[in-house]
Amino acid sequence: MSTPTTGAAGFIVFLLMLISVRLVVSISEGDILDVSETLKDLKIRDLSSSVSKLEDRIFALLLLRPAGGEKTGLERQTRQGLEERVQALEEFMQAVNQREGPRVCERGMGNNVTTQYPPYLILSDSTIEKDILCDTHTDGGGWIIIQRRTKGDVDFYRDWAAYREGFGSLTGDFWFGNDAIHNLTTQGAHEVRVDLRIDGQEVFAYSTRFLVRNEGNAYRMSLGSTSGTAGALGLWFSNDMKFSTFDRDNDPLPDFNCAKHHQGAGWFAKCHKNNINGIWGEKSSNGVSWSDGRSWKFPNFTEMKIRRVNSQI
Numbered sequence: 001m002s003t004p005t006t007g008a009a010g011f012i013v014f015l016l017m018l019i020s021v022r023l024v025v026s027i028s029e030g031d032i033l034d035v036s037e038t039l040k041d042l043k044i045r046d047l048s049s050s051v052s053k054l055e056d057r058i059f060a061l062l063l064l065r066p067a068g069g070e071k072t073g074l075e076r077q078t079r080q081g082l083e084e085r086v087q088a089l090e091e092f093m094q095a096v097n098q099r100e101g102p103r104v105c106e107r108g109m110g111n112n113v114t115t116q117y118p119p120y121l122i123l124s125d126s127t128i129e130k131d132i133l134c135d136t137h138t139d140g141g142g143w144i145i146i147q148r149r150t151k152g153d154v155d156f157y158r159d160w161a162a163y164r165e166g167f168g169s170l171t172g173d174f175w176f177g178n179d180a181i182h183n184l185t186t187q188g189a190h191e192v193r194v195d196l197r198i199d200g201q202e203v204f205a206y207s208t209r210f211l212v213r214n215e216g217n218a219y220r221m222s223l224g225s226t227s228g229t230a231g232a233l234g235l236w237f238s239n240d241m242k243f244s245t246f247d248r249d250n251d252p253l254p255d256f257n258c259a260k261h262h263q264g265a266g267w268f269a270k271c272h273k274n275n276i277n278g279i280w281g282e283k284s285s286n287g288v289s290w291s292d293g294r295s296w297k298f299p300n301f302t303e304m305k306i307r308r309v310n311s312q313i
């Protein structure tokens, strides 16, 4: 028979198993994720601390049990307190699960909506609360759009702080914000896609992996293998580069500021094969431009979007 105490102890073991699984996941991704800074790990530490306290209470409860197994008032009181804490922990665990990772743009969620984009959704954690625009139709949907140029009415030649926070409007042109992009891409593996319209033709570039580190690492970006009808070079050329703006030169060219020279912002190398944050309408490498390695193209529509890989996990 299971007593309330053994039931509670079983639940603790279950929680410890969950925590173990989460830690294993974190460690296996440790080579690419700055794990200590992820919100998930902060929550795990909170959870771990709560479990430790509960373990102490269980131990105290066992010590209090008289030799004959008689239940004392103090024991009952302690058990009651313990059960309340287990319940609180259960609720906390639920909250962690609900808030962990982007659950907002899921594959298939657009099947029953008639508009191209559903109502905006909120990503919220202790530091960031933003509206999110989901692309529900491209390649099965489930994409969070992080960059969009459609009209040219928003100035994209902005400074580091603007790109950190994001700007523009989800109903038009916008940059989602580097802190939010970092936050999303470190909560689970993400793929990335850039959709472009060039001379009336829709083309795209894609990579199996997209990770953006934190501001302390200048939002350095890593890709997986790349492909796509737009020519993957435009994307691949930025692999492992830091983010640069006109006021924060993080490109690898000494004595040259790519962002300032090309009047854009992004993961410049020496300097770029895409400048989708460049000047709208300008037909040069300072404009909204993309190279497939053979020639420069000038899209009049761009959308950069990310999707969590294995989004059900």
Ligand SMILES: [Ca+2]
Residues within 6 Å of the ligand: 249, 250, 251, 252, 253, 254, 255, 256, 257, 258
């Ligand atoms: Ca430089």
